[in-house]
Amino acid sequence: METTKTEIGIKKENRKAVVEMLKQILADEHVLYIKTRNAHWNIEGIDFHSKHVFLEEQYNKLETVIDEVAERIRMLGFYAPGTMKQFLETSQLNEEGPEQNNTKGFFSILLEDHDTIIKFIRKNISENAEERNDDGTADFIIALMQKHEQMAWMMRATLKTF
Template sequence: METTQATIGIKKDNRKAVVAMLGKLLADEYLLYTKLRNAHWNVEGIDFHTKHVFFEEEYNKIENIVDEVAERIRMLGFYSPGTLNEFLELSHLKDESPKKNDSSSFMEALLEDHNTIIKFIRKSISENAEEHNDEGTADFITGIMQLHEQMSWMLRASLKTF
């Protein structure tokens, strides 16, 4: 839903398309945030303390992304989705927990989610810049993708076995 006439040099239909993509990204980020909270609360095992702290650091990063994406939607002149039902309808991620509460199970599931988000953002960058004339959002989501790439790398490195 549009809030006010945004006269920022992007046609309404283009802003609407960008906001639809951002709504899906927001849903993915919120679901990932929830999964990181779950991992933080429920991880068990010999590495409990270090993973408990690690998951807290990660959900704090995602919490900031959630806020920034919602605010980007508002900057483009629309209201942000904000209910759990909306997030579940829009998200590309599966709303499920790993079968075990060990750090490896949580990290494998989180890695899959990060990779899903990275692929979605990568596809959306050129669409925003080229098709919708919104280089600002293309740049914005490029930065988010880079954060997810870093988080994905950390998980891959932690899961590596010799």
């Protein structure tokens, strides 16, 4: 739903299409945030402390991303979804946890989710810039993709020891 008339040089139908893509990202970010919190709370093993701290850093980054995505939706003149029901209905991620509450179990699942988000964003970059005349959102999601690439790299590097 559009909030107010927003005249920013992008046609309403293009803004609406961009917002639908951003809603997908917002839903995925929320599910990943909850799964990262779960890992932070429940991880076990000899590396507990370092991974507990690492996961806290990760979910804090995701919390910032969530706010930025919701605000981008508002900048484009639409309301951001805000319920878990909406997020679960929209997200391409699932809520499944690991078989074991250790680094390998949690990081494998979280890494897969980061990779899913990275692929989705990469697929939408040129569509937003070229087809929808929204270079601002294209730049915005490129920065999001880079954040996820960094988080995924750190998890991938950690998993190399298993």
